[in-house]
Amino acid sequence: MATATERLRRYLDDELGECRPEDVDRRLEDLGALAGALSEERVTTDVAVLSALSSETRYAAVRVLVAAGEELCVCELNAVVDASESAVSHALSELDDAGLVEGRTDGRWRKYRATDRAVALVTVLDGATDE
Amino acid sequence: MATATERLRRYLDDELGECRPEDVDRRLEDLGALAGALSEERVTTDVAVLSALSSETRYAAVRVLVAAGEELCVCELNAVVDASESAVSHALSELDDAGLVEGRTDGRWRKYRATDRAVALVTVLDGATDE
DNA sequence: CCCGTAGTTGAACAGCTGTTCAATTAACCC
DNA sequence: GGGTTAATTGAACAGCTGTTCAACTACGGG
Structure with a gap:
């Protein structure tokens, strides 16, 4: 040093x-x-969020949810995300841990929606907020 | 299916x-x-950008550059980013590949600045654009 | 041209990660 | 309560990743 x-x-x-x-x-x-300027805790959190999105399966799932603008059932995600049912479940679990999606159970169906943070991140990646 | x-x-x-x-x-x-709604190529690009930021060393380097608001010399980054010189160099190289920093050589000093995309992403992570 | 400096880069390695497989859990219907 | 459905989760494994080490490249000064 x-x-x-x-x-x-x-x-x-x-x-x-x-x-x-x-x-x-x-x-x-x-x-x-x-x-x-930012705490160590904040770095860890931000990196966790970014890591959560740095996989094509998780990214695709979030993109679909953001594009939907409302909650989707897991079976709907399974129908369009190019990954196995198990991989999608793992992905949703990790996205939930990272605070990028929120899930709720409706009978035996399980539904997820994108959080505001996920929307903001995806929007930026689209360049929509470039200014 | x-x-x-x-x-x-x-x-x-x-x-x-x-x-x-x-x-x-x-x-x-x-x-x-x-x-x-988005091409396969775009998914790959976005995931590459997110992956580039999903490491504490690379994230820290970008945060410092964004906070600086101007280019910094590699030796300045080495002085504040908690990683070895070699790890910082690897980090900068990958960030450059991902389009999050831009470097230029000034004599034997090498300087980097954050790109607009990096600024946008970091700003969103700060929640500044939450709306 | 040589030496020292600034920084990069490739390979090795320990550790991490995403998918698969199979087991599991929870809800619903009969 | 049993069977089926919907989805989750843990472990295994192949492949990936970040740091270290050492070698390398490029630049500047004498």
């Missing part, structure tokens, strides 16, 4: 023309603030 | 009270349209 700080000092020296120890300290502080 | 259609038929029967073969066909068509 000392070498990382050394290199940063040389970089600032290069950029600023001259570099005092306090310049390095300040820069490290500024950079640390950027990294520290 | 025949059993999936059979179950869908029973579901529609249950939901609609009665179910004709053309009802099943129509529903399958509607569901298929939801799934088919």
Whole structure:
């Protein structure tokens, strides 16, 4: 880590023309603030959400639910998602854990809907909110 | 797949009270349209982007770049991202492949910035666009 | 040209992951 | 209560992944 700080000092020296120890300290502080702007817990949560979507089966399931705009029955997802029934069930379970879908039981049918967060993420991936 | 259609038929029967073969066909068509709204290529691309962010090292690097709002030198990232220099390099390379960062060489320094897409995704994860 | 620096990249490896298979659970109907 | 249906879940396994290590490439200065 000392070498990382050394290199940063040389970089600032290069950029600023001259570099005092306090310049390095300040820069490290500024950079640390950027990294520290979100908690470790938040990083873990966000990465869990992103991981939940980084599989074609789970992503497809979420896409269908978002496109539907309302809850769908698991048997409907099984009919259109290109994966086995068991794989779809695993996918829905993990999406539920990640807070991207919400499920409810209706008799022996089970229905899922996309959460607002899933909608927001999918919308961004579509580029609809590019501004 | 025949059993999936059979179950869908029973579901529609249950939901609609009665179910004709053309009802099943129509529903399958509607569901298929939801799934088919985006191309296979697009699914692959989106999943690649999401996968690129589903690692704490890559996610942290992108978060810092987004928070910085401007390009940072690799040595600056090395100073704040909690990973080895080599791991950070691998991370940046994959993020670049996924279109989430853009790099340029400045002498022997190498600098990266977050792309608009990365900014949009991170913003959504923050909930800033929840509406 | 040589040396040192900045950063990248490939291979190895430990650990992780998604699907399959089979068992299981819960609900409904007779 | 038994049988069937709807869906879930755990374990196994093949394949994938992130970090480390070491080698490499490119650039700048003397």
